[in-house]
Amino acid sequence: MAKAVSGNRNIKLTIAYDGTAYHGFQRQSNAITVQQILEDKLARIFQSPITVNGSARTDTGVHAYGQVVNFLTAGTIPAERIAVASRGLLPRDIVILAAEDVELDFHARISATGKLYVYRIHRSALADPFLRNYAWHITSPLDVAAMQEAAQVIIGTHDFSAFRGANITQVVSPVRTIFKAEMSQDRDRLEFRVWGNGFLYHMVRNLVGTLVDIGRGRRSSSDMGILLAGKDRSKAGMTAPAQGLYLQEVFYNSTHPGMC
Amino acid sequence: MAKAVSGNRNIKLTIAYDGTAYHGFQRQSNAITVQQILEDKLARIFQSPITVNGSARTDTGVHAYGQVVNFLTAGTIPAERIAVASRGLLPRDIVILAAEDVELDFHARISATGKLYVYRIHRSALADPFLRNYAWHITSPLDVAAMQEAAQVIIGTHDFSAFRGANITQVVSPVRTIFKAEMSQDRDRLEFRVWGNGFLYHMVRNLVGTLVDIGRGRRSSSDMGILLAGKDRSKAGMTAPAQGLYLQEVFYNSTHPGMC
Numbered sequence: 001m002a003k004a005v006s007g008n009r010n011i012k013l014t015i016a017y018d019g020t021a022y023h024g025f026q027r028q029s030n031a032i033t034v035q036q037i038l039e040d041k042l043a044r045i046f047q048s049p050i051t052v053n054g055s056a057r058t059d060t061g062v063h064a065y066g067q068v069v070n071f072l073t074a075g076t077i078p079a080e081r082i083a084v085a086s087r088g089l090l091p092r093d094i095v096i097l098a099a100e101d102v103e104l105d106f107h108a109r110i111s112a113t114g115k116l117y118v119y120r121i122h123r124s125a126l127a128d129p130f131l132r133n134y135a136w137h138i139t140s141p142l143d144v145a146a147m148q149e150a151a152q153v154i155i156g157t158h159d160f161s162a163f164r165g166a167n168i169t170q171v172v173s174p175v176r177t178i179f180k181a182e183m184s185q186d187r188d189r190l191e192f193r194v195w196g197n198g199f200l201y202h203m204v205r206n207l208v209g210t211l212v213d214i215g216r217g218r219r220s221s222s223d224m225g226i227l228l229a230g231k232d233r234s235k236a237g238m239t240a241p242a243q244g245l246y247l248q249e250v251f252y253n254s255t256h257p258g259m260c
Numbered sequence: 261m262a263k264a265v266s267g268n269r270n271i272k273l274t275i276a277y278d279g280t281a282y283h284g285f286q287r288q289s290n291a292i293t294v295q296q297i298l299e300d301k302l303a304r305i306f307q308s309p310i311t312v313n314g315s316a317r318t319d320t321g322v323h324a325y326g327q328v329v330n331f332l333t334a335g336t337i338p339a340e341r342i343a344v345a346s347r348g349l350l351p352r353d354i355v356i357l358a359a360e361d362v363e364l365d366f367h368a369r370i371s372a373t374g375k376l377y378v379y380r381i382h383r384s385a386l387a388d389p390f391l392r393n394y395a396w397h398i399t400s401p402l403d404v405a406a407m408q409e410a411a412q413v414i415i416g417t418h419d420f421s422a423f424r425g426a427n428i429t430q431v432v433s434p435v436r437t438i439f440k441a442e443m444s445q446d447r448d449r450l451e452f453r454v455w456g457n458g459f460l461y462h463m464v465r466n467l468v469g470t471l472v473d474i475g476r477g478r479r480s481s482s483d484m485g486i487l488l489a490g491k492d493r494s495k496a497g498m499t500a501p502a503q504g505l506y507l508q509e510v511f512y513n514s515t516h517p518g519m520c
Contacts, residue, residue: 016388017389018389018392087387092387093389095387097386126343127352129277132278
């Protein structure tokens, strides 16, 4: 249930969190989520109930370096004091990176013009205990050039039904615009970075699952275009594991990195 | 209580672990430790009780990339199959990286000729939720050149009583030889690497606490030699937090990196 909230201020927060311990971002009635923890602690700081709008839901185990939320309040604490005030209250896996007063019509989700997601893959014969919650561990060889080639196919405006999560609760258009997509490798760490105006449920993880199929040689890089055109979720690859995904940045400008 | 164990094989394992969830390496009667988990799972693989010798105790929250253990067994599983067999048994925060048959007189601790410890510091005004268990977060400015200069003073053979943990249960010589010590920085990550023939209880963390005092300007780099010569623990700096410390590598050669 949404609480009735009002206020003469609209505050935008940028937050980072390790999603390992949470059932995703969005408040749920029967599980601990980032939103719930954040709202509870903000309510203590502002001495009144707070309801935040998140820029995106993130699933269980998904991380954020730059999640953005906003909330209305009548509280008077200066924006620059919010991060400091939150330090002793928030658990150490959730950090407020920035806080600022914004126009009353700013909405973290609706005002967003784009997002950058990062997906991390750890390529190694041996598991790394320090990456178990922070990357997808893949032991098989990967043809990174083929993956990079296939990733370029998704750039532009497409119907992404083939990469849409099966668990759809809202009827929304499956059309999204991808501004830029790239695979980069640093020793045993492979990173997929994708900038878009929006993403469907599970879309990044489904794209990564298919790109890994291509990297493993189970599909060719030309399959990406065929899958996109076919709009059939059952034809595309598996959903990559949650722990490799990071909501890296949310954009509110008319132009942003990767935008054409 | 040490169990009676025997066998015609002596097996050396190299293991990595995230120490966050454990009360250190060494088996304790009333807390979960890495040794206990490891011995329990090895006993299942070898179908008989196993007691391992660790190269070093690591404290609660301290990590390892290259802890070495050995154990005697009459079991017949080939060494190259141990890591694979352990994967489904060990929790994901403990990983066997390598296993090999060694001479019967090899002992992980007694045979060691040197160790490399790494201590990680995260220098940033803002905390990073992903590093909360993996580095010491320091917000104040640090004079890294002064820290590097002071670190050179500990190289050589010295009485390290000034940096010895107060919680001493064994009467051992406080004399140790440091082969090499260096501070290195990569953006906001500062790393202290120290190679020595052995380390006293809390010695690396006490050295780091003092080096950070020097970096903060609370002490001068010339204080390091004075502290060493004074042999008085109460004069040196605080014990740096456990979560920044990693047992990186254990050496069994007559020469190894950093050895003069």
